[in-house]
Amino acid sequence: MKTTVLSTASDRQAALSGAEIIRxxxxxxxxxxxxxxxxxxxxxxxxxxxxxxxxxxxxxxxLILHVAEKEDAFWLWAGEPPFARTLMDTFWPGPLTLIYYRxxxxxxxxxxxxxxxxxRMPDSEAARALIAASGVPIAAPSANLSGKPSPxxxxxxxxxxxxxxxxVLDGGPCRYGVESTVLSLVGVPTILRPGAITKExxxxxxxxxxxxxxxxxxxxxxxxxASPGMKYKHYAPDxxxxxxxxxxxxxAARLSALYDGFAAQxxxxxxxxxxxxxxxxxxxxxxxxxxxxxxxxxxxxxxxLLRELDSRADVILxxxxxxxxxxxxxxxxxxxxxxxxxxYL
Ligand code: TXA
Ligand code: MG
Numbered sequence: 001m002k003t004t005v006l007s008t009a010s011d012r013q014a015a016l017s018g019a020e021i022i023r024x025x026x027x028x029x030x031x032x033x034x035x036x037x038x039x040x041x042x043x044x045x046x047x048x049x050x051x052x053x054x055x056x057x058x059x060x061x062x063l064i065l066h067v068a069e070k071e072d073a074f075w076l077w078a079g080e081p082p083f084a085r086t087l088m089d090t091f092w093p094g095p096l097t098l099i100y101y102r103x104x105x106x107x108x109x110x111x112x113x114x115x116x117x118x119x120r121m122p123d124s125e126a127a128r129a130l131i132a133a134s135g136v137p138i139a140a141p142s143a144n145l146s147g148k149p150s151p152x153x154x155x156x157x158x159x160x161x162x163x164x165x166x167x168v169l170d171g172g173p174c175r176y177g178v179e180s181t182v183l184s185l186v187g188v189p190t191i192l193r194p195g196a197i198t199k200e201x202x203x204x205x206x207x208x209x210x211x212x213x214x215x216x217x218x219x220x221x222x223x224x225x226a227s228p229g230m231k232y233k234h235y236a237p238d239x240x241x242x243x244x245x246x247x248x249x250x251x252a253a254r255l256s257a258l259y260d261g262f263a264a265q266x267x268x269x270x271x272x273x274x275x276x277x278x279x280x281x282x283x284x285x286x287x288x289x290x291x292x293x294x295x296x297x298x299x300x301x302x303x304x305l306l307r308e309l310d311s312r313a314d315v316i317l318x319x320x321x322x323x324x325x326x327x328x329x330x331x332x333x334x335x336x337x338x339x340x341x342x343x344y345l
Pocket of ligand 1: 034035037038062063064095097099114116117141142143178179180181192193
């Protein structure tokens with residue numbers, strides 16, 4: 001299959017071309033403010049099956065339905081979720097996914113057999129134009145091969161999906177670079193996956209908000225995942241990723257020692273550094289991620305950096321940070337990419 005790329009900035013027909021494919025049951029990769037999604041008609045179970053095939057995704061991992069208007073979410077849930085109106089008015093359109101009991105309209109393929117469904121309204125104009133032109137909610141996971149870092153540019157999508165899907169809509173680099181915050185509204189509101197909408201921001205609206213224990217820890221053997229996506233190897237490049245969490249100077253000293261050890265074994269190491277620690281690495285090969293002052297900058301570079309360094313390094317040595325605000329989303333993705341190989345100093 002030939003994969004066409006259309007720019008959403010320069011081609012006003014791009015959304016219509018995408019919608020034609022979606023309505024015919026095909027797949028379209030499209031930009032959102034978080035990461036690129038791989039979309040299909042979310043009301044057509046057979047179309048949704050093709051997403052799992054193209055990604056090589058385990059079919060017990062449910063998908064998010066994307067809507068163009070707030071009101072469209074209520075068709076997909078069985079009744080109105082508690083707090084939903086306030087959350088939607090505060091954070092939609094934006095990187096917040098809400099989970100509640102599903103309605104009969106939602107095919108089993110979307111929810112992987114669960115009795116709940118995840119819904120979000122993206123802040124990307126290009127994404128909403130595609131959904132609106134399609135006239136159906138669009139089911140979309142991140143547009144990477146299952147297990148790989150999520151794509152934050154159209155180029156990344158092609159690295160994984162070229163020849164597997166008919167169309168990529170190119171809207172340039174994604175603003176946030178990590179996937180949406182996933183919040184369950186069944187029972188006590190619980191964050192299943194952290195993102196740019198932080199626990200602190202949600203607590204300001206909800207009062208109490210719980211964190212799923214699997215956010216920073218691997219699941220224990222036999223433990224059931226609240227969010228099935230949490231149980232798989234995730235975001236991992238082929239290169240080995242090692243994480244050191246500590247103050248800038250101490251972390252840089254430890255990572256430099258690891259780097260020199262790998263170099264002595266003839267391995268190509270590369271350091272992913274924060275601005276604060278960058279001066280302490282000497283002439284070792286480093287890539288700048290962003291600043292500890294604002295972990296959002298680290299989030300927005302992480303996946304792109306893992307992809308870029310993958311072909312240039314055998315080992316990626318990465319600084320970890322604290323888990324306040326968007327530091328939690330950063331550490332959630334980084335620890336998975338590292339297979340939880342982490343040292344706390
Ligand atoms: O920002 C995003 O959310 C991106 C863009 C494309 O919108 N999408 C995305 O989709 O990250 P995906 O499939 O890669 O991640 C969805 C996560 C998975 O961890 C999945 O297990 C969880 O949401 N999820 C979906 N439906 C669920 C449900 N009913 N109950 C619990 N977890 C659910
Ligand atoms: Mg994903």
